[in-house]
Amino acid sequence: MYIKSFPTDPEMSTSPPRLTVALPTFNGGRHFAETLRAILDQSGVEYDLVICDDRSDDDTLPLARRLAGDRARIEVNPERLGLAGNWNRCAELARTPLLAIVHQDDLLLPDHLASHSAAFDRIPDLGMTVGAAEVIDEQGCPIPPAVIERPSLGPTDRVYPPGGFVAELSRPNPVRCSAVVLRRRALLDSGGFDPSYRYAVDWECWIRLSRRWPVAWLARPTVAVRWHSGSETHRFRRGSDDLDEVSRVLDLALETEAHVLEHPRASRRDADRFLSRAYLNRSLDALHAGDAPLARRCLRRALALRPALLGAMARDPRLAAQMAALALAPRWASRRFGRPAPADRPISGPK
Known part of the structure; x- marks a missing residue:
């Protein structure tokens, strides 16, 4: 178990907002403002916004306070937790049944949260939604699929039964974390994110989660993943x-x-x-x-x-x-x- 505790039962909240958007940050000032504005521009669903900072020493926190104001809860970790630790902290701070963890340099398209939230309404026992994603460069320009593949599981929406999604995770990872919405109960059930991983931390967690929970693939891209030399991946x-x-x-x-x-x-x-x-x-x-x-x-x-x-x-x-x-x-x-x-x-x- 990598998540210490949930202060409230993940399924207790039945009134809006039912969704938390968690933005784990560490020295993300380079693209952070664009990412945050894209979250604040979401429409069609109510949500709680939590910014969980892992002790940044750049302008991430001043930007967060200036741009989000009272629309976000801003939490600063008492000590550096690292990637997995900060993601687990996001889950601990959430107060809603659903959770979206958004990378600090990716972009959500305006109806991303609404479309994924609707899937949980249609499929009550769903553990996780996975959406298609576009890929952009440092300037926000699309990168052609011939240069970087788009993660895709086909052109139509589908639902995988418990255990069925593991086959999709036994090949190049089709999941981009920012294109995921989780049921918090499913994340707790799976144990959270394993700090022994640094690069594949989300991939390994999806395997454990999808063993026991249904997973929905949403084929329409509603997220733009940024591919650039300053990202965690490139380190x-x-x-x-x-x-x-x-x-x-x-x-x-x-x-x-x-x-x-x-x-x-x-x-x-x-x-x-x-x-x-x-x-x-x-x-x-x-x-x-x-x-x-x-x-x-x-x-x-x-x-x-x-x-x-x-x-x-x-x-x-x-x-x-x-x-x-x-x-x-x-x-x-x-x-x-x-x-x-x-x-x-x-x-x-x-x-």
């Missing part, structure tokens, strides 16, 4: 911690939840294929950045996951030359192929 690209966590999460989904998977062996092969490409991409990025030890480590991991990757590399002479040099003469390869790192890409890499 991990200096090593392989993010990929190692993803591997751990996929093992959780594929091994401990194998009984709910329709084709567990095929799911394992798909996961290994995805991870091997991700490690290979990281190996290339590290080689180009001059980090030969990281490049070799990621290359070994890629080939261990999928030995057949050697054949794909052999069909690409340039890639084969770089990887062969890395394996045989890493220092020389680092000097020969090192250059400024390419544009950041999602860990899913190319198909």
Whole structure:
């Protein structure tokens, strides 16, 4: 249990507002004002707004107080809690049956909360809604799907029974936290967010939650997820911690939840294929950045996951030359192929 306590029964509140929007922050001043305004502009549903700050030392808090005024409860943690700890604190501070945790640099479209809240009205035992999302850059401009994939589970809404959503989580994560609304009781039932994770903290929680609760997919995008170099996601690209966590999460989904998977062996092969490409991409990025030890480590991991990757590399002479040099003469390869790192890409890499 990672959530300490709920001060009130999550299901006690039956009158508006039934929804809390929680905005966990830490030094988010760069995009925070735009994110907060998008929340304040939500229409069609009443909500309680909680800003839970993890001891920022930039202008996040002054911005929050100036822009939100008395429309938000602003809480400052007595000590740094970290990502998972701050999200759990958001859940503890909520007073409503439903909870939306919004990242400090993402944008909600005007009817996001209303559309997700309506799904809980239609499906009384629902544990979680997951919505489609657009992807934007630092300036708020759309990033083409050819550059970064959109998380999608199909063009039509659907409801997964308890355990049914685990199969969707045993492949590249289709869920973006800002595009989720939770039943607080379901989050408490699942134990909350595990602080031993930093990159895949939400992904792992969704697996535990979806074991026992129905999940609804809403196909119309109502959130814009920001992809930029200053995000929490990009901090991990200096090593392989993010990929190692993803591997751990996929093992959780594929091994401990194998009984709910329709084709567990095929799911394992798909996961290994995805991870091997991700490690290979990281190996290339590290080689180009001059980090030969990281490049070799990621290359070994890629080939261990999928030995057949050697054949794909052999069909690409340039890639084969770089990887062969890395394996045989890493220092020389680092000097020969090192250059400024390419544009950041999602860990899913190319198909």
